[in-house]
Amino acid sequence: MVFVIDDAAVRRSIQGLLKSVGLRSDSFGTAQEFLTSERTDGPSCLVLDIRLPDLNGLDFQRQCPLNAASQMGKDSL
Amino acid sequence: LKHLTVDNEISKSGLLWWPKPPVLLRYGMAVLSVIAALVIARLLDIYLVTAPVALFLCAIMFSAWFGGVKPGLLAVVLSLLAFVYYFVTPLYSLALEMKEVPRLIIFVLSALFVGALSAAQRRATESLRDARDDLSRTVQELRRTNEALQAENAERRHAEDALGRSEAYLSEAQRISLTGSFGWSVVSGEIYWSEETYRIFQYDRTTKPTVELVLQRVHPEDAAFVRQTNERASQDGKDFDFEYRLLMPDGFVKHVHVVAQALSDEAGGIEFVGAVMDVTEQRQAKAALEKAFDEIKKSEERLRLVLDTIPGMVWSGLPDGTFDFVNQPWLTYLGCSWEELSARGGLRSVVHPDDVEGSDARWKETRAAGRHTDHELRMRRADGQYHWFLTRALPLHDEQGNIVRWYGTATDIEDRKRAEMLLGGEKRLLEMIARGDSLALILDALCRFVEELAGGCLSSILLLDPNTNCLRHGAAPSLPTKYTEAIDGSVIGPSVGSCGTAAHRREPVIVSDIATDPLWADYRELALAHGLQACWSTPILSSERKVLGTFAIYYREPRSPSPQEHELTAQITHLTSIAIERRQREEVLHQAQADLAHVSRVTTMGELTASLAHEVNQPITAAVTNANTCVRWLAGDTPNIQEARDAAIRSAKDGTRAAEIISRIRLLFQKGTTERELVDINEVIREIIVLLRSEATRYSISVRTELGTELPELIGDSVQLQQVFMNLVLNGIDAMKDVDDKREMFIKSQLAEDKQLLISISDTGCGLPPQAEQIFEAFFTTKLHGTGMGLSISRSIVESHGGRLWADGNTGRGATFHIALSTVVEAHE
Secondary structure, eight states, rough: EEEEEEEEHHHHHHHHHHHTTTOOOOSSSHHHHHHHHHHOOOSOOOOEEEEOOOSSSHHHHHHHHTTOOOOOOEOOO | HHHHHHHHHHHHHHOOOOOOOOOHHHHHHHHHHHHEEEHHHHHHHHOOOOOHHHHHHHHHHHOOOOOOOOHHHHHHHHHHHHHHHHHHHSSSSSSOOOHHHHHHHHHHHHHHHHHHHHHHHHHHHHHHHHHHHHHHHHHHHHHHHHHHHHHHHHHHHOOOHHHHHHHHHHHHHHHHHTEEEEEEEETTTTEEEHHHHHHHOOOTTTTOOOOHHHHHHHHHHHHHHHHHHHHHHHHHOOOOOEEEEEEEEESSSEEEEEEEEEEEOOTOOOOEEEEEEEEEHHHHHHHHOOOOOHHHHHHHHHHHHHHHSSSSSEEEOOTTTTTEEHHHHHHHHTTTTHHHHHHHHHGGGBBBBHHHHHHHHHHHHHHHTTTOOOOEEEEEEEOEEEEEEEEEEEEETTTTTTEEEEEEEEEEHHHHHHHHHHHHHHHHHHHHHHHHHOOHHHHHHHHHHHHHHHHTTTEEEEEEEEEEEEEEEEEOOOSEEEEHHHTTTOOOOOOHHHHHHHHHHHHHHEOOOOOGGGGGTTTTTHHHTTOOEEEEEEEEEOTOEEEEEEEEESSSSSOOOOOHHHHHHHHHHHHEEEEEHHHHHHHHHHHHHHHHHHHHHHHHHHHTHHHHHHHHHHHHHHHHHHHHHHHHHSSSSSOHHHHHHHHHHHHHHHHHHHHHHHHHHHHHHHHOOOOOOOHHHHHHHHHHHHHHHHHHHTTOOOEEEEEESSOOOEEEHHHHHHHHHHHHHHHHHHHHOOSSOEEEEEEEEEEEEEESEEEEEEEEEOOSSSGGGGHHHHHHHSSSSSSHHHHHHHHHHHTTTOOOOEEEESSSSSEEEEEEOOOOOOTOO
């Protein structure tokens, strides 16, 4: 599971919560960081914050190369 | 002349006169005559053989006639020998034959006879010649006597002429000098008058002068005196010398001066010889002179009266620098007489010690240059007080241009000087007020100024706190600190010393003697312990007649204020009220500015609610999530304590962060104070970035910073400065909202060379409007919903921190706002 949230504290807390339910996850602060990262396996789930410092979540979703395969989630925060 | 004639007759009788031949010639002649007779006789004897005895007789006769008796005798002897030898037999021998003896005797006798005759003839001739010589000598003597007589005669005639002339001179001299001479024999009563004496007494020369005649002419008023003097003189026979008046027949009054010397004549009688001088002219001249002197004296007295009466101080001095006169008003000012002043050391002794040197030098310069320029100095008055004087002097020159005297004035310019000082002080204080110096500094300067003007006083300013009716310490640079601390905070009332009462009554309270005044009952001990004996307090009233405080003058001795001190007090309280009111208005203005800034801030914050909520929400979300995680780790059969604790720690951290953000936001919402503190400008920038991060993110704006390291802190209001940065950052965000290109904000802080902090905030937005400077004006806005206050308030905040705020258009897109802030602490703030 991968999620992109700019706020470090929120990111860290969600990562902790996922860990407590036994889910392994990767997290990034910006869309750019995610896009340039080396992924070991394809994500099962990508969670995006709607407000990101570089792109907003919706734009990112449109641009995402994994567009078809990805599950989408919307950050309600 | 008769004698001369006789003399001439004698010299003309040539027959009787021949010179008496010398002896040798006379004897020679005898020898020669005999030789001639011998030669001739021998020749005759030879040729005629006759002995011409007669020839020898002729020789003897000639010798005796020519030479006298003795040459005659010689001729006789020689003739005898020659005759015996040559003509008597035996020839050519002196032997004598008897027969020849009678011849010889006849020869001798004839020879002697002839010789005697001739000698007698000769003697007669000689005696005649002697008589002629005597006569000639007598004639000579007579002639000399005659010449001497003639010379004597001439001399006498000369002397007579000289005497005649000198008498004429004397007479002339007497006439010119109007001095006659007289002689007066007391015994005979005979009086001699010179020509001039007659003229003086106006009597005819033919009149015989008498004492009565003199007395007739004497002025009736002097008659007794003259008579008395005359009588005494004739009795005592002493010299006299006196003056009296004559009354002439025509009524003219003459003054005569009579001097006489007593002499004794051969008979033992007294005779006076003297002179009468007509001194009328001298007397008149003297009288005129006396009158002139009198006039001068009178005019001098008048001048002195004028000098002593004019309401000014006048002096005169000598070229050597000494002062020889000061007029009465000056002496009155000094409270001493001229003699006392001289004894004390002259004017120099009353000059203020600080001015002595200067005025000495000035006076020296003045005398050297011969020109005086205005000079100011202080002189001690009779009561010991010093007044300022303006001195002026002018030199008096003699015909050669030398300075003979200095005249000068001294004008009391104390009032003007005080007014000048007052004006100067007022100006200084008003400058301080206008410059915005701190109130404490101004009040302190006011007190010092009063103490300088009114020597010996101590002053204080108390400020009234209208909320508590307490008088608080304002300024009192010279009063003992313990005293000012003790009275600080006194509540005003009807009997609270001078100040408390003055503030209560709203009118001046003059306490001339603290020791006895009932108003000081509660503070008497305190004041007297610090040596304060008099206190005059005046309320300081605002322009709305509100009591702002009190101004008090203390003295260390009991005393009442003079009119000048009243005036000074009024002036000072007025100035103080200006300073206090100005300060109050400034405070009101500051408060208004702060309030406006606050309102603006709150408005802005309101607009940012969504972003701020998000910013608060984030840590809360994280905290809640972490709390849930923690719970999950603790649930189940095998709780993971380690993970649970990590989650709990994260939760707590997030909670703290949320609280911090909220407190920051709350600070910005708070009504600021005007308090100043040390501010780290980078911290202010960071805080604002934290708060506005969400806002920037919302519009996809990246914020980049380059904050200088080790920047000095500045003194200011951090909340207001945050407001400035908030406004500028939000402006930048606004400018970039509608830009499709890169949206980037760059904030930079650095230290400039002149110790100024330079902060720039650049954006890549739409840039500045054409009328760039208007953006700082109030109510100017380019935004649809803007208030137009943001930049205006920002600028006033920066300026109140002694800084500058300005904007530049970027070379590319967007605008840059610059802030320059001083880090140097201002002395007066």
